[in-house]
Amino acid sequence: MFEIRFHGRGGQGAVTASKILALAAFMEGRYVISFPFFGTERRGAPVTAFTRIDDGPILLKTQIYNPDAVVVLDTYVMTSANVKSGMKNGSYLIVNTEKEPGEIDADHRTATVDATRIATELGLGDRTNPIINTAMIGAFARASGIISRESAIEAVKSLSPRNKEKNAEAAGFAFNETRLGWGN
Amino acid sequence: MQAIQKYNAILTGNESVAVGVKLARVGFVSAYPITPQTTIVEKLAEMVANNEIDARYVEVESEHSAMAATFASELAGVRSYTATSSHGLLYMHEMLHWTAGMRLPVVMSIVNRAIGPPWNIWSEQTDSMNQRETGWMQVYCESNQEALDSIIMGYKIAENRDVMLPLMSMEDAFTLSHTTEPVSIPDQAEVDDFLPRFDLDFKIDPERPMGYGSYVPPEGPFMELKHDMMESMRNARKTIRKVTEEFSEAFGRNYSGLIERYRMDDAEYALIASGALASTGKYVVSRLRERGKKVGLIRLRFFRPFPDEEILSATKGLRGVGVIDRSVTFGSSGATAIEVRAALYGKSETPVAGFVAGLGGRDVRIEDFEEIYSHVESGDTGNYYINLKGVN
Secondary structure, three states: OEEEEEEEEOOOOHHHHHHHHHHHHHHOOOEEEEEEEOOOOOOOOEEEEEEEEEOOOOOOOOOOOOOOEEEEOOOOHHHHOOOOOOOOOOOEEEEEOOOOHHHHOOOOEEEEEOHHHHHHHHOOEOOOOEOOHHHHHHHHHHHHOOOOHHHHHHHHHHHOOOOHHHHHHHHHHHHHHOEEOOOO | OOOHHHOOEEEEHHHHHHHHHHHOOOOEEEEOOOOOOHHHHHHHHHHHHOOOOOOEEEEOOOHHHHHHHHHHHHHOOOOEEEEEOHHHHHHHHHHHHHHHHOOOOOEEEEEEOOOOOOOOOOOOOHHHHOOHHHOOEEEEOOOHHHHHHHHHHHHHHHOOOOOOOOEEEEEEOOOOOOOEEEEOOOOHHHHHHHOOOOOOOOOOOOOOOOOOOOOOOOOOOHHHHHHHHHHHHHHHHHHHHHHHHHHHHHHOOOOOOOEEEEOOOOOOEEEEEOOHHHHHHHHHHHHHHHOOOOEEEEEEOEEEOOOHHHHHHHOOOOOEEEEEEOOOOOOOOOHHHHHHHHHHOOOOOOOEEEEEOOHHHOOOOHHHHHHHHHHHHOOOOOEEEOOOOOOO
């Protein structure tokens, strides 16, 4: 079983990202479950969402405490929420930032991608609220190899409420541009 | 276990329920929004607006009125549906008695959510456990697939002439309602074959005026009508077993009647749980099995009618049973623990311990189940709250 935890702020689409990832893995023939830590959600507040992927039926319905991957949609969340909580040796840390992986974290398999720039250049959302969750699915695919680039793009197309093609492009660009902080 | 290819969608629990309602060809929906139930009726309102279902959707000003409207349409002979949660369900309480007492086979979804104070919108079963005495059947689902299927099976059970009682189908707040899982959506034609069209013998008909719910003195048939409901609940046990078998034949998913036995064949100890908790419980049971522990899980699907016979036979010869309640009955042990002990009293030597866990949506973790199991393994008969923290 592979467990992923998303951290973002309300309005950035962390919950949708967890569902897109579930769909991508489901399309590849795997069992999935995705769920938000649903709270008093409001625009700007920290939000957590979860996805589990496995080869057989998934019975475990608790929150995820020891993630195999953490996806951070917004580095500001890293100052307010303990996004690295419970991460294991070898867990992936995938962050939306213009920085290099080594500047973010040297203890985990850290990958970075400038999803905000990708979204802004494609005209997804606006300058203050760019749609970055779809790019982060591409980055997850590249960093973890758990889903393919093609599945990431297909799932993004399927679940984006609008701008399907541009969101799919964002996932594809992010896949290509993701920087890995470990030898690969 | 189904191969993944048999699933044709990934849906949230609430989306799954709305699809179940559509497939059951419900003709009337009335509801008042309350988190986390709201997206069920939003989806249904959308389906009605898009002519995807041939149903009337009536907005009302409260849950009490939602059940009154559902009651009335069902009495006019139309298959009717509503959904609610938490305080909304409590507000409906009076009309729940009336719907059951009038023998109207309504099906309703409950998204189990805590009751305040303090305010809390997360998962807990106290809301529906509070409705034990209303005469409604109660089924607790552990997956989105079961939430969908229970609507279809629910109408078939409720509308059976030997039963004629309403049914509420429960899903856990967020843990199912807002959780996305693979779901197999049945074909409409298959559902139509399984679930016949609804008609009511005693429906309101201007050509055939009748009195409904009239005044009855102590010597009138009041006590007899209540006894008749009790008999119908008894009949419901048989009907539930039969309908789940028919469902299994038609759709290939076996819900095995009122309870599900998980790894019980050679078990010496058992956990008893319902809803999504039972799903995590199964996961923990498998882990304990890997460590050589002879433990199984009994998943309580139906709480009303209570599966006395099944519990007695499933726990026969066990060295310990632990009952997990995600609800509060102040001044006694957990609601399920009370019922399990009553079912076994005088007929079984098996020690029964009771555990209250996960109130207000507190996550019931793997280590919490393991703590519960350690009590059970020692033959404990006490009552405990699990994962209590200090209060500042």
